[in-house]
Amino acid sequence: MPQANDANPLAGGKVFEQLGLIGCGLMGGSFALALKRSGRVKRVVGFSQSKGSIERACAIGAIDEAATSAQAAVTGSDLVLLAVPVAATHATLAAIQSFLEPNCLLMDVGSTKCDVVAAAHQTLGAKIACFVPAHPIAGREVFGIEHADAHLYENCQVILTPTEVTQPERIQDANALWSALGCRVRQMSAANHDKAYAAVSHLPHLLAFAMMQTITQQPLGQDFLTLAGPGFRDFTRIAASAPEVWRDILLANRQDVLAQCQHFQRQLQAFEKLLSQEDGQALEALIRQASLTRSNWTLSQPAS
């Protein structure tokens, strides 16, 4: 289903005149810093609903000029990055639509793609040809411009889910751009993306949130927490993720997430049953499968 695209990071990439950045948080700020560092953009104009974020983005050199609106940030930009919460995508696309330059490259960085593509179809009109929906797999449990990092996207995968009417040139531009930032670029349909990430990202987050609640909802929960070790630390790291962001992701992809949740509960019940029956042999066999699969798995890295 997914296809790897190991483009030469330095081949065929163009230098953009102006990045219009909408949303100056961890993802947007890091993108601007990385892009400037790579020399692929001459100037960054940024907008954020949060005045403090814009000021900090200026202070750390992520943006060169603060725009007074999303429309202003888009005007004159041959590259536009939407880095707003998923729930704000529709309204933002509608607001900027008539200000987008023809042939600009428009991307987002959202963790769900079907909802973004639907919003684009509803709002962008002919300018949907410019839009290359993107999802960089660069997880951090911290958020906000204060954590922006020019190296955030290095060695991570980026999934592009272009629409049927996205211009091939824009897809090429997007490919070259993310490759230049050190990413491995892959392309698939929005539907396949959302199914896959419901399994490998959204479900794990949901389980990590439920795990934390499981402990704190018990009378001795706070005592239990003081006893937890390194396994717990790593298992629950993603539970510290941003609440609004994950509310939106889980809601946007709720059908796939609920389906994965059903799969998970069946597997958990299989373990429970063997445990209740004290069937050590079958229990060990299941654990062995899981352990081998995990031992043989490695994080996908760009070919270097």
Next chain:
Amino acid sequence: MPQANDANPLAGGKVFEQLGLIGCGLMGGSFALALKRSGRVKRVVGFSQSKGSIERACAIGAIDEAATSAQAAVTGSDLVLLAVPVAATHATLAAIQSFLEPNCLLMDVGSTKCDVVAAAHQTLGAKIACFVPAHPIAGREVFGIEHADAHLYENCQVILTPTEVTQPERIQDANALWSALGCRVRQMSAANHDKAYAAVSHLPHLLAFAMMQTITQQPLGQDFLTLAGPGFRDFTRIAASAPEVWRDILLANRQDVLAQCQHFQRQLQAFEKLLSQEDGQALEALIRQASLTRSNWTLSQPAS
């Protein structure tokens, strides 16, 4: 419930003449290396069912002499560490009981404690006075003597669950010994230990195993795995743990684990319900609780 014991690591610790090590895997091998490094033992005699493990333990200097049996390793040892799989504890204790020196310090390193204490009551007779059940919280998803590390126990917690008839001097010795290895020592009942670790360790392992199975039991599971990112990597790290070890832990503590599993499923179902109802506000509130609890949590470290 648990009590911290911030003993001065270097105060009051005695030097042992001979450690009798039964089981030469990651935990036993690392203990022997750490103890030798700290200067708290003069000589280590080791036994393992696996000839290869004994040879490697000799080769890396974890043990000075290979014993031909558990009984031989125990004879003449003023310190005995049982580092065998939990399921082998009962038979091993029964085998060594009459060979244990009076007033030796006998400890184990098992992840469950009620079963170990029960086995000790059934097998040790009066020598149960020497026994200080111990659980160092030093997680690794690797196993075997080849991963033994003199620093494995540094900065970790060790839970002691002495029985009602354990001699106070033995508890003091155990306390001083683990403190000298750089651990924070805490003491509680075996029952409280098992309840707490069902919540913060055994349940997370069970969920991580079930998570791996959830993915691999789907037709596109292998494709999904190639898309997973750093969040998935950390969330599932513990799924790579040793199958036999975790079979034994889950079986030994199955009542507490099943109870925690029920708690977890209720929490997961609460998330599912809000997701189905598209209740963003209540969903965000739950995620925020989980996220705040996790953000405010830190791994317990020895006071330095």
